Amino acid sequence: MKRLSLLQLIPGMVVAQNVQASNGEMLIPHGTILNSWMITRLELYGILTIYVEDTVPRETFTPPVPETLSYYERVRKSEEFKEFKNDYELELSDFRSTINNVVERNMKLDIDLLLKHSLAITSLGEKKGSIFAMMQNMREYDDSTYAHCINVALLSNILATWLKFSPKEVNLATSCGLLHDIGKLLVPHDILSKPARLTPDEYEEIQKHPVAGYQLLKKQGADVHIQNAALMHHERSDGSGYPLRLHGNQIDRFARLVSIVDVYDAMTAARVYRGPVCPFRVIELYESEGFQKYDVEYLMTFLENVVNTYIRSRCRLSDGREGDIIYINRYKLSRPIVQCGTEYVNLSEYPDLTIEVLL
Numbered sequence: 001m002k003r004l005s006l007l008q009l010i011p012g013m014v015v016a017q018n019v020q021a022s023n024g025e026m027l028i029p030h031g032t033i034l035n036s037w038m039i040t041r042l043e044l045y046g047i048l049t050i051y052v053e054d055t056v057p058r059e060t061f062t063p064p065v066p067e068t069l070s071y072y073e074r075v076r077k078s079e080e081f082k083e084f085k086n087d088y089e090l091e092l093s094d095f096r097s098t099i100n101n102v103v104e105r106n107m108k109l110d111i112d113l114l115l116k117h118s119l120a121i122t123s124l125g126e127k128k129g130s131i132f133a134m135m136q137n138m139r140e141y142d143d144s145t146y147a148h149c150i151n152v153a154l155l156s157n158i159l160a161t162w163l164k165f166s167p168k169e170v171n172l173a174t175s176c177g178l179l180h181d182i183g184k185l186l187v188p189h190d191i192l193s194k195p196a197r198l199t200p201d202e203y204e205e206i207q208k209h210p211v212a213g214y215q216l217l218k219k220q221g222a223d224v225h226i227q228n229a230a231l232m233h234h235e236r237s238d239g240s241g242y243p244l245r246l247h248g249n250q251i252d253r254f255a256r257l258v259s260i261v262d263v264y265d266a267m268t269a270a271r272v273y274r275g276p277v278c279p280f281r282v283i284e285l286y287e288s289e290g291f292q293k294y295d296v297e298y299l300m301t302f303l304e305n306v307v308n309t310y311i312r313s314r315c316r317l318s319d320g321r322e323g324d325i326i327y328i329n330r331y332k333l334s335r336p337i338v339q340c341g342t343e344y345v346n347l348s349e350y351p352d353l354t355i356e357v358l359l
Helices: 036-044 070-077 079-105 111-122 130-136 145-162 167-179 182-186 200-207 209-219 224-232 253-268 279-289 296-308
Strands: 002-005 026-028 049-052 314-317 322-327 337-340 343-346 355-358
Touching: 026 036, 036 253, 036 279, 070 079, 079 111, 079 130, 079 145, 079 182, 111 145, 111 167, 130 145, 145 167, 145 182, 145 253, 145 296, 167 224, 167 253, 182 209, 209 224, 224 253, 253 279, 253 296, 279 296, 279 355, 314 337
Parallel strands: none
Antiparallel strands: 002 049, 314 322, 314 355, 322 337, 337 343
16 A cells, blocks of 8 residues: 555556545545546545555556647647747746745745736736636646646636736735745655655645745745735635635635636646546536535636637537537536537536537
């Protein structure tokens, strides 16, 4: 039996101990053979590690076949994406250098300068929604804490705008996203990237990252909301989060915002065993299990706007048919109406039929 981080899990592994949320809710019983959907679902609950058996049964694990997402390929070839990629990579390099100076050399954190660079990336393209597609094509950085922080900053900026926050609050939300995971950079890199099992002490070290980030930002004199975003981004409205097991409005409102996009970025990231998860699959998971865990107003605003960015997109259904997304069902956002030739398929009427991939 060994304890592995989520990034180390692959389908076919056998769960060695019951996986439970911090409030005791059973998520996956021991003996279960993991599949990709179960692993993705763990992101929603903020589970960092689980115990699995030492061996993977040969008959249960088939190496995944990479799938080409032509929708994202088209985005990748666009001039807008090339500009975005260039700016993103420059920002990533600057951000890594700046944060390392703060963490390792105790230099002063210039939040305003970091924010200025992040806002420059968000200005690319007039449509905020286009950033979702462009970010999906930057997934070679998916295991990097630095890149994840930049992604969450961009998504926090978008969500705060959709929520009609004031310009000052939008900037603050962006800064909260940018620095929410800074505590992870205080965890030794050899623990975060360890390919083998984690010891109890190493697991405890990872669990401390929200408090470590809060303490660093407090020492730096950061805005209290930025401090709280670092401390509370793993808290959940039903009290199932950590480290303080806060409920509802006990959680800072900027932390409630950041927690939604933090998990969205993690769930849509590519993994070694699969490409990026289709956004409609992630939205389906939020609809089925997210409303008790996240601020309902913030979550509904996020999901409604995300799905609207995919109207008129072409997709492939789980039965192999291809069509165009023409209408969003407001009460079942993950199940729009898809036009397949002359047929209109209302996915809300077919529970076993899903959007498998965007084309």
